[in-house]
Amino acid sequence: MTFTLSTSLPFDHIDKPQEWGTMQALHEIARAVEAAGFYAGTVTDHPVPSSRWLDNGGHYAQDPFVMLSMLGATTTTLRLQTNILVLPYRNPFITARAVSSLDHFTGGRVILGLGAGYMKAEYKALGVDFDSRNDIMDEYMKAMKLAWTGEDFTFEGNGYTALGNRVLPTPAQTPHPPLLVGGNSKRALRRAVELGDAWHPFFVPKAITDTARTANLEGDEDILAAIAYMAEHCEKIGRAVPPKVIASSTYSVKAGWNAQEALDHFANLKSLGVDGSGATIYTETRAEYLEQAQKFGEDVIAKIDF
Template sequence: MLQFNIPLPFDHLAAGEEFLTMEAVRDVGAAIERAGFSACLVTDHPCPTGRWLDAGGHHAQDPFVMLSLVAAVTTRIRLQTGILVLPYRNPFIVARSIASLDRFSNGRVTIGMGAGYLKGEYRALGVDFEQRNVLMDEYLKALKLALSGEEFAFEGTGYQAFGNRIQPGPVQRPHPPLYVGGNARRAIRRAVELGDGWYPFFTVGGVSTTTTRTADITNEQDLAEALVYMCAHCEAVGRENPPVVAIGSIVKPGESWTPQMIVDRAGQFAEMGVVAAGMNIEGRTRAEWCDNAERFGQDVIAKLGTA
C-alpha cells in the first residue's frame, strides 16, 4: 500500500500566528497522527532572496528545529526533510543534527536531500553555486561516514576530519534513510550510487525547470521512463536492490483532485514501485487545516488501508 507524507504548514506566514506557536505544533502533530500519515515533511530555505519570495517562493523554518518540535508532541509519524539542501552546511554539522534528532525521536528520521537551485541563497550562504553537484556527492559520502557512530576520517573541500567522532550515533543503522531528490539523470545516478531512496517530483502547472534546474517529469509515463533508467543504472553499477522511490506529491501542481482520484492514483503508483507520495493539505486557519488533514485520512488513507 502506498504511504502518504504531509508537508507541515508552519511556513504559512500569511495566516499570522495560526501556525507559528507551540500550540499549533501540538494541534498539527495530533491531527496528522490521527489521520494516519506516514511522515511529515519540512523544506529548507534558510535565507531566500526577496525576488524569489515575491515571485511565488516561500519561507521555511529551520528543518531540524521544526522536526524536533514535532518529535516532542508525536510518537509515531516519521520526521522527514523534503528536501534538505545538503551543500548549504558542513556535512558534519548536518550529521550531528540528524544523529541527535534520530536518537531522541527513537529512530523516526528520514532525510530527503538535494543540491538545490537558488543561486541567490547559495551566494548569501557563501557556498559556490557552480560546485553544488560536486559538493552534494562529497557531502553525502562524508555524512554517511559521520553517522556511523564510530571514529572516522574524511578530507573534503576546505575541511578535514582525522579521527573524529559523533556520538551517540543515530538509532537507525547504519544511518537513517537517505533519499536523493531531483529528476535529472545525475540525481538518479546519485540515488543509486549513494542513496537509500530516490525522491522525484512532478514539474507541471507552474513549476519551472529553468529555475529549479532539473529535468521534466510531467506525468506517469515520464516517471516510468525514469524508473527504467534507475533500474538500468543499478544493473550497470552492480546494485542488487534499487533505491526505494517516494514521490514529492501525488497531485501535480495546480491539479484539482477528488478522494477517489487519489485512491486510484495511489494504486497506480504502488504498481510502479513507488512506496510513498506527498499530499499537500490546504487550510486558511489551523483548525481548517487540521480538519482537512483528518478528512483526507478518513476519505483516502483509511480506504487504502482496508482495500
C-alpha cells in the same frame, strides 16, 4: 510495507502567524496528521531565500531541524522528514550531528530527504559555490555516512579535513536514517543508486521546471523512464536492489477534493513502481486544516490497501 503517504506541514506560511506560527498550532497540526495516519510530516529548507524569489511565488521556510525537533517532541509515531534539506548549504558533520541527535532522541523516526537545490542567490548568500553543488552533494553524503558509523574516522573534503574524529550517539536507525535523494536529473538518479536508499522525485510540469532549474518530470512515461534508467545504473555498478521511489507531494487537498480521485491517483503511482507519495492540505484556517486532515485520513489513508 504498504504505500506510504507523507504530508507537507504548513508552518512556512507567515501571513497568518496566529493560525500557523505558534506552539499551539504546531501541537494541534502535528497530532492531527499523526492521528490521520500520515506516515511522515515534512518540512522544507530555505535558510536565506532571495527577496526576488519570495516576491515571485516563493515561500519562507523555518529551520528544518528546529521544526522536526518540536514535531518529534509532540508525536510518537509520525516520521520526521526533510523535503528537502539542501545538503551543500551546511558542513556535512554539522548535518550528521543534527541528524544523529534527532534520530536518537526520537527513537529512529528521521527520514532525510536531500537535494542539491537550485537557488543561486541563496547559495551566494551562504558562501557556497553554486556550480560545484553536485560534486559537494556527493562528497557530503559520503562524509556523513562515515560520521554515522560511531567509529573514529578520517575524511579529506574540499576545504575541511577530519583527521580522527567521532560522532556519538549514532542514529537509532542503522546504518543511518533513510536517505531520499531528490532531483529529477540523470545525475540525481545515479546519485540515488550510488549513495541513496530511495529516489525522491518532484513531479512538476515544464512551466515550473523552467524557473526552478530542475529537470522536467510530469507524466507516467517520464516516471517509467527514470525508473528504467536507475535499473540500468544498478546493473552497471552491481547494486542488487534498486532504490525505492518515494515521491514528494503529488496530490493537493483543496476545497472540493475527491477521495476516490485521490485513491485512483495513488494507485496509478503504485502501478508505475512508486512506493510512496504525499498529499498537501491547503486551507485558510487551522480549524479547517484539522478537519481536512481527519477527513483525508478516514476517506483515503484508511482505505489504501496497495
